Amino acid sequence: MGHSQAAKAESRERVLRITARRIREEGMARPGVADLMKEAGLTHGGFYKHFTSRDDLMNQAAALALLDGESKMAEAARQNAEDPRLGLIESYLSTRHRDAPGTGCALVTLGAAAGRGGAEIKEAYQKQVRSYLALLSETADGDTPGETQADAILTLSAMVGALLMSRAVADPQLSDQLLQTVTERLEHTTVKV
Numbered sequence: 243m244g245h246s247q248a249a250k251a252e253s254r255e256r257v258l259r260i261t262a263r264r265i266r267e268e269g270m271a272r273p274g275v276a277d278l279m280k281e282a283g284l285t286h287g288g289f290y291k292h293f294t295s296r297d298d299l300m301n302q303a304a305a306l307a308l309l310d311g312e313s314k315m316a317e318a319a320r321q322n323a324e325d326p327r328l329g330l331i332e333s334y335l336s337t338r339h340r341d342a343p344g345t346g347c348a349l350v351t352l353g354a355a356a357g358r359g360g361a362e363i364k365e366a367y368q369k370q371v372r373s374y375l376a377l378l379s380e381t382a383d384g385d386t387p388g389e390t391q392a393d394a395i396l397t398l399s400a401m402v403g404a405l406l407m408s409r410a411v412a413d414p415q416l417s418d419q420l421l422q423t424v425t426e427r428l429e430h431t432t433v434k435v
Contacts, residue, residue, distance in 0.1 A: 254292040257282045261303035262310065267344040270300050270355040304355070305366040307348035312373050314347075319381055327381035327397070328429055334401045335425045337418065340408050349374070350406045374398050396431070400424050 260281050264273040275296050276286045293299040315330060322329025333339065339346050349370060356367035378394035404424035408417040 262307035263344045308370040311347045
């Protein structure tokens with residue numbers, strides 16, 4: 243790859259990473275192309291050298307944001323060798339995760355956009371939901387595949403919902419209580435089908 247092609251690829255990657263962070267923080271509707279390009283140190287005019295449209299950028303950045311969470315969840319599961327499921331729950335429902343949406347799980351911020359979006363974002367969202375369910379299934383204690391899948395679905399749904407609500411409420415005590423209560427309940431919950 244020549245220097246100009248390498249520089250172009252590096253610029254494109256920088257724009258995608260910045261956009262992925264910003265949509266985790268703000269959702270897909272807010273970041274404007276001009277602001278994103280400026281933050282990347284590029285001109286607005288150069289945008290079309292990298293992407294066909296704003297929707298193209300948003301879809302690619304959303305897929306990247308969703309994918310970024312996969313390695314973080316796997317790492318969280320490895321933090322507690324005795325109980326990987328608990329390690330994952332505690333990491334996901336931590337105040338650190340709540341307070342850092344720009345580097346956090348994109349399932350939380352992209353759920354509504356994926357629900358209203360086209361096939362491309364729905365497929366990226368679905369891929370990550372399935373990936374997280376598989377990871378949670380690996381860490382679950384279900385007696386049957388059905389119980390294991392049910393436990394993974396309940397756990398993921400509770401974690402995403404609790405994190406979303408903890409970020410959305412104004413009362414810091416309620417925010418903390420949401421995280422703590424769901425963590426404690428999930429620690430002691432195994433689904434029986």
